[in-house]
Amino acid sequence: MGEQQAPDAVKAIPIGGVMMHENALFAHPQPGQFRRHAFEYSLQSPIRLSDQPIQLLGHSVRSSGPVMIAFAGGRLAIYSISEIRNFLTQAVTQQARRVDVPYEPRTTGGEPTYLMLSGLGDLAYMAWPDGHLRRYDARTLDNPKLVETVDLVPDKDAKLTALRFLIGRTTLISGDSQGRVTAWFCAPDETKIDRNALVAAHDLGTAGAAVTALSGSPRSRLLAAGFADGRLRVFHVTANAMLLETSPMPDVEASPIRVVAIGSREDRLLAASSISLMSWQMDRRYPAINVNSLFRKVWYEGYAEPKHTWQSSSGTDDFEPxxxxxxxxxxxxxxxxxxxxxxxxxxLLAAIFTSEFMHPRVKARVKPLVEMMASLPSVVLGFLAALVIAPVVEHIVPGVLALFVGVPLAFLTGAYLWQLMPRRWALRLVAYRFWAICLMAVPGIWAALQSGPLVERLLFAGDFKRWMDGQVGTGAGGWFVLLTPLTAILAAVVINRLLRDRVRDWSYGWTRTQAAGFDALKFVFSVMCWLALTAGIAWLLAEPGLLSKEGFDPRGEGMHNFLGTYVQRNAMVVGFIMGFAIIPIIYTLAEDALSSVPQHLRSASLGAGATPWQTTVRIIIPTAMSGLFSAAMIGLGRAVGETMIVLMAAGNTPVMQMNLFNGFRTLSANIAVELPEAPAGGSHYRVLFLAALALFVMTFIVNTFAEMIRQRFRKRAYQL
Incomplete structure (x- = not known):
């Protein structure tokens, strides 16, 4: 309120001071502004829950109204409270509908001492001094039932001395006579009656004295614990860390902490013993951030197991960051x-071809064209990937996968057909060789896309998306896709090693056309062996009972699974578009490195009888290796720091799966998305800056090792 609305008696309050006036607390935080704090409450008509004295009572509020659970006279009952309003008098009366809860007294352990309802009123907990706890499922108020019994105190010599809810009333905090503080919550478990099990998710350690008081923060997952020796500890439950600890009181007999509380702004800690009331100013700083919560698996509330997770915000106040x-x-x-x-x-292959095999006139046109690709804005590439490429690819994924085989085979087919051309024509058309081979990509692309339905039937049981979800088929098709590049390299190396010397002996005296024809037949034979080898290994891996009882399946939701549920904006689309973003940089630097190799090395190699290909592989590439490696590292740095492409085309989901067909979130994209919404100076804000530092450290480490390796390549090049 302004100064004019403030009572005259409180206008003399100094700035920063407070004063009681007319059953209200007035504060003067700044000039011309006053605040009035007062308690207002209303009492409804009493409700009789039992004719017997109520020993224990728990309460919660559902969307349908208040819910209570009471233990009286050896009986346990749950009550649903409803309000009835008289439309004439506007009087409100409350009624309680009672439902008995199955309860059997224990032969040992005495009477229960704790009875609590969860925040949603769907779970009830009853605990005894020896740590025995019963969990009741109250989701259906007409049929509450006992679903689980748990021992909160594993040591038989210890007793349960404190039990409280954390913020949200889902996580239970228990304290025992040995000073152990433990956080419990329900985690999914298919073996239990209600498919949940109460688990000890966080062990916050022991203090050597009994826990006498517990209190959670009303703002976050801070927890204050008081002990029998007068000591106080403050924990952050999610981070599994103790933030502060006070010294034990000198007079132990009179010093047990009876009550403890954390201020509403988490800037004050209050405690009361039998003889004193204590208060501390507290600077909590950023308790949710430590090495454990940032880089290790954490067991979050409601999760089945500890996980690496990023979720910085939610729509509820009791959210666990x-x-x-x-x-x-x-x-x-x-x-x-x-x-x-x-x-x-x-x-790299394009750079090698341009530098060593392409006609100079063609090179003068192609290289500037490729370099111009680097000028494409990444936001344009991301837009195309997200709104054009990803929706199209979603409906033709088998055909797209066939492209990775069909296009290289088309280029190789064009090369072998060129060898079969008469020599005089080949010499006349040598300036057009590159474009002629490129033309083969057109039928290769067409054939690959047309073979998509066939590939889907053969490898993916006729339905690619259902196969990816694991609903149909075996893992053989997935292994065939994953092994294809490796087996292609293996087949080429093995066949070349086996036939190289024999072919040299056989081909002595052959004409150019005969040698080219045999080379083409060897290529066809190699392709057949490659496909047969891939299919055989895929069948061995996937077939049950051969290498394993159930067979190996590359599909799944684990981090090591390369295949799984298909998502439209996925790693394959991002890899394709980001690949085009880094190709111009790598190509330009690699081509410059290859072209800078002294010409006399080429001339000496060719003069000694080596072919252009042998000269390139054995002389040019080793000499230029430091430059090629530098080009690759610069491309890696470009990919690591990319933001807009991954922001728009990767789905922006922070999951840890190698699945080629689902999304992900990168450090740079996360900073771009969340930094504008993060409160300045808060935990979230600082973690985002830490993410930027982590990105810098990653790049720095990679570049350092890259420079070390480049220097080694450079020394070897000097020795040539």
């Missing part, structure tokens, strides 16, 4: 891996 950076680091590495997997081989 999850600041695990590992999914973001993993997403960054995943994006980099798939983009380099696609872009690096194309860029």
């Amino acid at each position: 999850k600041y695990g950076l590992m999914p973001l680091i993993f997403g960054t590495l995943k994006a980099t891996f798939y983009s380099l997997l696609f872009g690096l081989p194309i860029a």
Whole structure:
């Protein structure tokens, strides 16, 4: 309120002071502004729950109204409170509908001492001094039932001395006579009656004295614990960390902490013993952030097991922030891996071909064209990936996978057909060789897309998306896709080693056309062996009873599974588009490195009888290896720091799965998305800056090792 609305008696309050006036507390925080704090309450008509004295009582509020559970006269009952309003008098009366809860007295352990209802009123807990706890399922008020019994105190010599809810009334905090503080909550468990089990998720350690008081913060997952020796401890439950501890009181007999509380702003800690009331100013800083919560698995409330998770915000006040950076680091590495997997081989091979085999006139046109690709804004590439490419690819995924085989085979087919051309024509058309081979990509793309339905029937049981979900088929098709690149390299190396010397002896005296024809037949034979080898290994891995009882299946939701549920915006789309983003940089630097190799090395190699290909592989590439490696590292740095493409096309989901067909979130994209909404100076804000630091450290470490390796390549090049 303003100064004019304030009572005259309180206008003399100094700035920053407080004063009681007319049953209200007035504060003067700044000039011309006053605040009035007063308690207002109303009492409804009493409700009789039992004719017997109520020994224990728990309460909660559902959307339908208040819910209570009471233990009286050796009987346990749950009550649903409803309000009835008289439309004439507007009087409100309350009625309680009672439902008895199954309860059997224990032969040992005495009477229960704790009775509590969860925040949603769907679970009831009853506990005894020896730590025995019964959990009741009250989701259906007409049929509450006992679903689980748990021992909160594992040591038989210890007793349960304190039991409280944390914020949200889902996590139970127990304290025993040995000073152990433990956090419990329900986690999914298919073996239990209600498919949940109460688990000890966080052990906050022992203090050597009995826990006498517990209190949770009304703002976060801070917990204050008081002990029998007068000591106080403050924990952050999610981070599993003790933030502060006070010294034991000198007079132990009179010093047990009876009550403890954390201020509403978490800036004050209050405690009361039998003889004193104590207060401390508290600077909690950023308790949710430590090494454990950032980089290790954390057992979050309601999760089946500890996990790496990033979820910085939610729509409820009792939300448990999850600041695990590992999914973001993993997403960054995943994006980099798939983009380099696609872009690096194309860029390096294109640079080698341009430098060593392409006609100078064609090179003068192609190289500037490729370099111009680097000027494309990443936001445009991300837009195309998210709104054009991803929706189209979703309906033709088998055909797209066939492209990765069909297009290389088309180029190789064009090369072998060129060898079969008469020599005089080949010499006349040598300036057009590159474009002629490129034309073969057109029928290769057409054939691959047309073979998509056939690939889907043969490898994915006729339905790609259902196969990816694990609903149909075996894992053989997935293994065939994953093993294809590796078996192609293996087949090429093995067949070349086996036939190289024999072919040299056989081909002595052959004409150019005969040698080219035999080479083409060897290529066809190699392709057949490659496909047969891939199919055989895939069948061995997936068939039950051969290498394993159930067979190996590459599908799943684990971090090691390369296949799983299909998502429209996925790593394959991102790898394809980011590959195009890094190709111009790698290509330009690699081509410059190859072109800078002294010409006399080429001339000496060719003069000694080596072919252009042998000269390239054995002389040019080793000499330029430091430059090629530098080009690859610069491309890696471009991929690691990319923001807009992954922001728009990766789905932006912080999951840790190598699945080629689902999304991810990178460090850079996460900073771009969440920094504008993060409160300045808060935990979330600082974690985002830490994420930026982590990105810098990753890049710095990679570049340091890259420079060390580049220097080794450089020394070897000097020795040539």
